[in-house]
Amino acid sequence: MTARLRTVVAVVLGVVLVVVGPSAAWALWTASGATSSRTTVGTLVAGISGTDAMSVASSGSTPTTRPVTLTNAGTLAGTTATTVSTASGTTAALAAAVDVVAWPVSSAAACTDAAVVGAGSVSGTWAALPSMSSSLGARSSAVWCTRSTPRPDAPASSRADVVLTLTTTTGSWRSAPARGTFTLTTAAAVPAMGCTSDNDNYVTVTWPTADRPMDTWYGAFVQGTMVGAVAQGYSGFTTIAPEQVRPVATSGTQTVVVRVLDSARQPTDTVVASGTVTLFQRDDGPRIRCGS
């Protein structure tokens, strides 16, 4: 180390010591405390009930009105969304031949045959029905009233298993689907009723009896009212005069349905034949003829 270098080092050290030396050294105190809490992420759970009672066994165009309950069983509020589909192996054409109207109701008890279609209704068929959408809070339900009306041209002897699928959504989340199923069925095509006219004074209607015991009782009905006399399979016919139809109709074409009667001579759901008769008026009084 040269003398010059030693001088420089000495000067630098001196400056450093002069500058740094007077500063104080201290340690800062610290203290701490803690607090704890919890967050919970909610869930979306969909549930559906009531579909068991929605099955429709149609033998005509009589509406069937049933409630279905859509449930948000999760802990997050959500919006319901429904879709309908037909189970494979069943007749989609039947589902498409049953008209449906559905509307939200306050409770299942408000869903009766006499209930008037309310606000927010959706309509379609059981093959294509718009979503039954309701906004639901956590752990709450919405009841929708459904009214199913088979069309006259619904395929006979058919079965459609309809699947009603429900999901609830919130934001981008969607619940696992909940499914309810019910069945639409139509009876076999009703055989045409035999009919002969006796100078328009009365008609004689006949029906097939071979598939049932001969002592089976039958009755002919117009608009749900029995007309003519009851008959057993031994004869397989009855006669209908205009006067016998008058309580329910006095003119025009009327549908006659022949049903099996029970032991009390009351009609059952079994229809064995169907056809039409026409009531009309002549100068000498009311008349009836076969067909329309």
Add this chain to the structure above:
Amino acid sequence: MGATLVLVAGVAAALAGTGGTYALLTDSAGTAGATVRSGTATLTVSQLSGTGATVLGPGSSTVGSFAVRNTGTVPLAIRVATTASRVSSAGTTAAVVLGAQRVTLAPVTSSRACRAGLRGTSGALGTFDTGSGLLTVSPGASSTACVEVALAGDAPQSVTGAVTDFTLTVTGTQVAP
């Protein structure tokens, strides 16, 4: 000549006679007894309330607040950080659950002023840290922090049902004198 010698001797004797012996005067008195105490750095943290009351969904949040009180004698610069977290009941990993939750911490005047949407320091719940100097609390004073925990709007559905227990640690560091 003889007279001169006598004079010198006389002056010398006179000068020598002026030297003396000195004694310095001193005195002392005691003071009353005194105590020197050092300062203290202590704080208390109240329970974080409210955040567990609301169930989180995508894009929603829950808020709560806690208070920090400086119970020491020196000002404290406050830092808040997540120091523990535990995830349960989830259909995915803890990392996914923690990453989907974001904390925002903002000083407020009182717990009643705590609401969603306040601007503050934000970070993922699992790694949240305000850094030092979030605020300074003077000795004897309190400050309230509003905590909002939000679930991301695009959070994966696999986090549904997840429960997250977490601990926020408040550290106060003495403000340098």
